[in-house]
Amino acid sequence: MDKDFPFSRPKGVEPPAEYKELRSKCPVAPGRLFDGSKIWLISRHKELKEVLQDGRFSKVRTLPGFPELSPGGKAAAQSGNAATFVDMDPPEHTKYRGMVWPYLTPEAVEQLRPSIQAKADKLVDAMIARGGPLDLNEAFSMPLPFRVIYDFIGIPEADFAYLSANVAVRSSGSSNAKDAAAAADDLVKYMDNLVAEKERNPTGKDLISELVTKQLRPGHMTREQLVQTAFLMLVAGNATVATQINLGVISLLQHPDQLAAMKADPARLVPAATEEICRFHTGSSYALRRLAVADVQVDGQLVKKGEGIIALNQSANRDESVFPDPDRFDIHRQSNPQQVGFGYGTHVCVAEWLARAEIQVAIGTLFRRLPNLRLAVPESQIQYSDPARDVGLAALPVTW
Ligand code: HEM
DSSP states (O other), rough: OOOEEOOOSTTTTOOOHHHHHHHOSSSSEEEOTTTTTTEEEEHHHHHHHHHHOOOOOEEOOSTTOOSSHHHHHHHHHTOOOOOOOGGOOTTTTHHHHHHGGTTTTTTHHHHHHHHHHHHHHHHHHHHHHSSSSHIIIOOOOHHHHHHHHHHHHHGGGGGGHHHHHHHHHHHHHTTTTTHHHHHHHHHHHHHHHHHHHHHHOSSSSHHHHHHHIIITTTSSOOOOHHHHHHHHHHHHHHHHHHHHHHHHHHHHHHHHHHHHHHHHHHHHHHHHHHHHHHHHSOOSSSEEEEEEOEEEETTEEEOTOEEEEEEEHHHHHTTTTTTTSTSSSOOTTTGGGGOOOOGGGGSOTTTTHHHHHHHHHHHHHHHHHHHTTSSSOOGOOOOOOOOOOOBSSSSSSOOO
């Protein structure tokens, strides 16, 4: 019997129990989506890496049979907007991804680190001025990545509040589909105007100005593609960064010995803790969907042309053959460079180094500046997201 997918987390942040069973018994397992279509679930680290660098699996979402998890996903796939590199295959993907990558390399992100630090410090100053208890998500974890990306894209400060409100409606699980679509339309219109402004005066040291001069003017990219790319960078991963900060704070508070070790040796253990947070919590766990465009054997199982696959990075991040005692949160792990929270291969998160730097600055700064940071409610009162969706939480009450 094919299993209905997605599965549910049994409680809190625990991954679905089915993952462990699939890893040991059926690493390439048949599953069924909401619309009845058949998919293959790839649950182990080894095969996940294989399929994510295999050109016979496509990411073009408009192809018939591409696996979508909900009717909303299907509608979005067919929206008719210009595709961005997320939904392209090489060589097109390589060309457009290459236009933003120079600004997101490890070296480029190191240049941004002082400004990420200044933003984190300013947010902590405001928290101290307000006094606890307060919601860490609202006061720190969400505004940090958004302010970083606003500067990166080139959004004027006067527009921050308007944009944040729209992004919140677009991304909130409690908004209805019509409100969310209207908010997304408003955001694209906003980006369109901003691009028009920067076309007249592309003098800033920001992504839109750079793309206008280096890609749009020489004719390497259309105006609509530029607008969609800026929009993508605005909405792609900031909420996920916030989730990793929130869940990281909770995990570190749950392990006071590890927290003490991190505080004593931040240069080494803040990056290590960040990697473990991204492994243990795997904030983006349904993105690695692909369509077979040829017959492919995966671990001896035939995946036929036209069938979808989902590479389960949340499961691969708990693969016992790669991460000993995988259900233990442990910032001292040696095997962490293998974690696949940012995906793997061709489409690996283009902003992975930026996201890492943000999480590192966030947890480093919070525990240094607020040494008594703690939850302001019993842990049992924390409300986690819908168990069949990416792990997250709506609010994180803290005090210090
Ligand atoms: C902790 C935070 C983040 C996590 C866990 C995460 C996770 C991921 C994953 C798993 C993928 C691979 C999708 C696939 O292969 O199908 C991905 C791709 C991507 N991410 Fe992130 N992401 C994060 C932060 C960000 C941020 C902050 C941005 C933008 C500023 C971003 C932009 C993107 C883009 C544009 C892609 C598509 C890359 C491509 O198709 O080549 N992500 N991310």
